[in-house]
Each structure stands twice: as structure tokens, then as C-alpha cells.
Amino acid sequence: MQQMGTQHVMVIPFPAQGHVNPLMSFSKRLTQHGFRVTFVNTDFIHKRVVSATDEEVNLEGSAVRLVSVPDGLGPMDDRNDLGSLFLAILRVMPSAIEKLIRDMNGGSEKISAIVADLNMAWALEVANEVGVLKGAVFCPCSAAVFALLDSIPKLIQDGILNDNGFPIKKGVFQLSPAMPIIMETTNIPWCCIGNTAVQKTMYDYIRKFMYGAHLTDWWFCNTSSELENGALSLCSKILPIGPLLMENGDDQLRSVGQFWKEDLSCLSWLDHQPPCSVIYIAFGSFTVFDPNQLNELALGLDLTNKPFLWVVREDASGSTKITYPDDFKGTRGKIVIWAPQQKVLGHPAIACFVSHCGWNSTMEGVANGVPFLCWPYFADQLFDKTYICDEWKVGLGFDLDEKGLISRWEIKKKVDQLLGDENIRGRSHKLKEMVVRNIAEGGESYKNFIKFEEWVRK
Incomplete structure (x- = not known):
């Protein structure tokens, strides 16, 4: 049962290990500040997470509650086939998420806010339709990739992409002179996986979730300004809250979210x-x-x-x-x-x-x-x-x-x-010192998280 006055956040990761892990870290941080979290995996991923969790870990009564919804695929379907996975997700999950929110809001655990993985940002549309108006998106990739996705309309306007998201010609391009990364058109994420049909499905899915992302002003990214100042300058809406790390020590949630059991x-x-x-x-x-x-x-x-x-x-x-x-x-x-x-x-x-x-x-x-x-x-x-x-x-x-x-x-x-090369090791240590300061109290990433927390509580 939700405690009186406790804010309840629903967190929805994309069903992949590299997405579940950072959002579990984000959820753990929310619980440290007094929030309750409902963490929504797909049924397939939920089973993997539970089976990989150490038998001594007791999730009963935990501030992070694991629940699941169907992903639209059968038990023997290949979930590495991203084209099929995206189509199935959009066919089944929106209604499943809507039902989950309605059921919770009809009881004692009303949802205060939704935090959706960027790849699941369509869920903000669903949440708005059922009265949950506070939401945020979380990008587990770099701010450069987030900025690239947000720049799709401009890339089409500039003649780099056609209306179907495919490069008009091969070559390099730069989102901004302030960004050090020179991008190859052949390496655009949705253009280097599978065949043309899969790539088109991925592109359509991206346009869908980017529409959902624009329903909120809270755009989080697992990065820091020292690492990606150029990308953050290009897309000032992105708030760095990284590096997101699970705290070491006696933490029963540390390994929850892994798809394979950790060999200690x-x-x-x-x-x-x-x-x-x-x-x-x-x-x-x-x-x-x-x-x-x-x-x-x-x-x-x-x-x-x-x-x-x-x-x-x-x-x-x-x-x-x-x-x-x-x-x-x-x-x-x-x-x-x-x-x-x-x-x-x-x-x-x-x-x-x-x-x-x-x-x-x-x-x-x-x-x-x-x-x-x-x-x-x-x-x-x-x-x-x-x-x-x-x-x-x-x-x-x-x-x-x-x-x-x-x-x-x-x-x-x-x-x-x-x-x-001692110079590489020296630079590695200096970079560590810079980014770790961000998540400590008073650091930029810490402050951004606190701003969101205060907004949800209002």
C-alpha cells in the first residue's frame, strides 16, 4: 500500500538490457528521495530479470515494484528482430499501459508522474489521455544521439535525409560546429540495421516516440556537460543527469534488472x-x-x-x-x-x-x-x-x-x-574526477534530478 503523501512514479524502459539498467539506477535514486516506483517491463523481460535475480534478494515491500505487460510477440519469436519488435510494441503495449495506469489510479496507488525511456516516449500520449499529465523522457544513449533524433526535421530540410528517413547521398555531416562528432550517413542508427523494410519500420517508430517526447519539457540524458558540451548546447532542452550508477554496498536492488545472473x-x-x-x-x-x-x-x-x-x-x-x-x-x-x-x-x-x-x-x-x-x-x-x-x-x-x-x-x-601510454591513463583519471563530481550533492546532474523531484511533488 502506498504511504500517505508518497509520490508514485511509473518507469517504463525499452525492453533491452542497456535500457533497463540505467532506468533501474534512476528508479533507485527516486526511492532514496522518498518516492515509490512501479517499474514496467515486458512479460518476456520481467521473467528474465526475476530468474536472474539472486535468490536471497527479497523484492517484497521494496520501494521499486516490478510489474509487466505483454510486448505483442510470442514466446518463441526473435526479440532481436527490431522491426518485428517495434511493430508488436505499438500494436499491444499502449492499451496494456493504459489499463495498468487506470487500474492503479482507480485504487490507492495513483500515478504522480511517468518516466519513459525515450524509445517508449509514446507512453506519454497514453498517460495524458488517462489524466497523468506529469512526465519525463530518459535517453540511455548519448546526448549526441538524442540531438540527432531531435534534428530529423532539419536533416530533411537540409537535404541530408529524404522524407522516409533515408540518406539522400552517402557522406559525412555535422549537426553543429560545436559538436566534435562527424557523423556518417551510413552509421545513422536506423540506417545500419537490417534491410530497407526494417529500417523504414525503425524510422517510423522513431518519429512516433519523438512526437511523444515533445509532450514534455523534461528530457533527461545519462551524460554530463563535460562529456558532451556541444550536443547539450545544440539541444538545450536535454538535461544531463549522469553518469547514472548503482551505488555499491549492501543494496538489494543493485543486481535487479540484469538479464543474466551475475557471476560474483x-x-x-x-x-x-x-x-x-x-x-x-x-x-x-x-x-x-x-x-x-x-x-x-x-x-x-x-x-x-x-x-x-x-x-x-x-x-x-x-x-x-x-x-x-x-x-x-x-x-x-x-x-x-x-x-x-x-x-x-x-x-x-x-x-x-x-x-x-x-x-x-x-x-x-x-x-x-x-x-x-x-x-x-x-x-x-x-x-x-x-x-x-x-x-x-x-x-x-x-x-x-x-x-x-x-x-x-x-x-x-x-x-x-x-x-x-601513461598519458591515456592520466586523462582517464581526470575525466573520472570531472564526471563523478556531477552526481555528488551540488553537482549539475544532482541539481537537475532535484529540480525534477521538486516539480513532481508540486
Whole structure:
């Protein structure tokens, strides 16, 4: 039962790991300030989250309540097929969200405000129709990507995109001279996934949720002004509230939201490694590897002759069973299915982070002062690599060989180069100090959060 006078916020993430995690961090922060939160996953994701949650965690009576609604797909459908997922979401979820809000508002737990993932911002339309007029959108990607989505009408007007969202010609463009990122038309997020039909579906979905986003003036982004001053200047409506991190310590909600159970044995393994010695390799929840590339990565880790902690999901090779090359020794390393990444990156044994450059991983690496070796998979990860390597200068990228692979020798070369460069490590530590100040009391991100909290309470 909701306590008298307690504000109740409904939080709606997009059904993907990189979206659930930061919104769970946002929700935890709300509860620390006395709010109740109803966290709405899809049924499919809810089951994964509950099954991955440590058995000792008791969610009964928690200030964050997990509920779920259908996503419109069947149990055997491929939810990595984004075109099908977007169509199903719009077909089923708006009415399901509406019913959930009506049921809550008809009882003792009336909704004070909605916080929707940017990709679910259509939910603000639904909320307005049933009388919940306070809302915010939260972007788990960079402010640069948020600004790109908001600039679609101007990109069409300037002749960069046609009315269907496709580039009129290949090439580079810049949203603003103040932004360091030079964007490739071929890397626009909705133009580099699937075939033309899927891309058109994605673009239509983006236009739908951007319409919803404009129903509120509260646009949050998991970033800070030191990291993305140019993008924030271009789109002043975006309020930085990052880096959003789960607090360490005895927090029963810390691991809630993970799709795989965290293997905590890697932390005790790290305790036995020398300071600043371990290569941490993790590619998020979506990246899929060609078996030949997986082999080169394994053999490259052997070549470095350094301890490594490697996260290899069960589906890291798609439908192909994961196998390692016969000559892969791996004696200096530890391989896990999923890791408590924030705690890993904060461990003194970590020397560098081989990353797919997803924005959450980027924020966690930056907030812990860890240098990067950048291995982007697709979409906005390519923009994030530009920030890491060219703008902030806290990492290096890999070069492909004549077969289109990152070879084992390239891996060893870049590991040696990165770990031998004290300037990169020094810049990483300075960047950490700058961004962490933002979330401390009195910091810009902290103040933006407090402004929202006060607005909801009015």
C-alpha cells in the first residue's frame, strides 16, 4: 500500500538490457528521495530479470515494484528482430499501459508522474489521455544521439535525409560546429540495421516516440556537460543527469534488472590479481561474434600474456554454439557468462576495458577512470568510439586485417600500446574526477534530478 503523501512514479524502459539498467539506477535514486516506483517491463523481460535475480534478494515491500505487460510477440519469436519488435510494441503495449495506469489510479496507488525511456516516449500520449499529465523522457544513449533524433526535421530540410528517413547521398555531416562528432550517413542508427523494410519500420517508430517526447519539457540524458558540451548546447532542452550508477554496498536492488545472473566469483578472482594488470573484455547484451573473430580474440588474449576477465554470453555467437580454438590456453584468464560490471570496472586490478562502446558501458568505464580499447558493433556505438578515442582521448581503436577481422596480433599490439601510454591513463583519471563530481550533492546532474523531484511533488 502506498504511504500517505508518497509520490508514485511509473518507469517504463525499452525492453533491452542497456535500457533497463540505467532506468533501474534512476528508479533507485527516486526511492532514496522518498518516492515509490512501479517499474514496467515486458512479460518476456520481467521473467528474465526475476530468474536472474539472486535468490536471497527479497523484492517484497521494496520501494521499486516490478510489474509487466505483454510486448505483442510470442514466446518463441526473435526479440532481436527490431522491426518485428517495434511493430508488436505499438500494436499491444499502449492499451496494456493504459489499463495498468487506470487500474492503479482507480485504487490507492495513483500515478504522480511517468518516466519513459525515450524509445517508449509514446507512453506519454497514453498517460495524458488517462489524466497523468506529469512526465519525463530518459535517453540511455548519448546526448549526441538524442540531438540527432531531435534534428530529423532539419536533416530533411537540409537535404541530408529524404522524407522516409533515408540518406539522400552517402557522406559525412555535422549537426553543429560545436559538436566534435562527424557523423556518417551510413552509421545513422536506423540506417545500419537490417534491410530497407526494417529500417523504414525503425524510422517510423522513431518519429512516433519523438512526437511523444515533445509532450514534455523534461528530457533527461545519462551524460554530463563535460562529456558532451556541444550536443547539450545544440539541444538545450536535454538535461544531463549522469553518469547514472548503482551505488555499491549492501543494496538489494543493485543486481535487479540484469538479464543474466551475475557471476560474483570473478570479484574474488580479481582480488588475487596484481593492481592494474587485468584486461576486462565485455561486449554488452546484443553483440554477436563470427566464430572466426571469436577465435582471433581468444588467441589474441593468449598473446598478451596478461590476466584477463572475459564476459562471454551463451548467445555470443548467435545460434552457433560457442567453441574456442584448440590452441587457446586461457590459463591466465577467467571467462564468465555475465559480470557485475560496475564493481569489476571499479576494482583496482583492472588495467583496461575492451568494450563494444555501448553508452552504459562507456559511462561506467569513464566513471571508474578505466582506459578503453574500442570494438563497436553497430549504430550509436560508432559515435561513442569517436568520443572515446578522438575527443576525450581515453582509448584506442582496432584496425581490421585483409579478411575484415581484428587479428590476434592487432589485439596484442593495441593492448601493449594502451597500457604503455601513461598519458591515456592520466586523462582517464581526470575525466573520472570531472564526471563523478556531477552526481555528488551540488553537482549539475544532482541539481537537475532535484529540480525534477521538486516539480513532481508540486
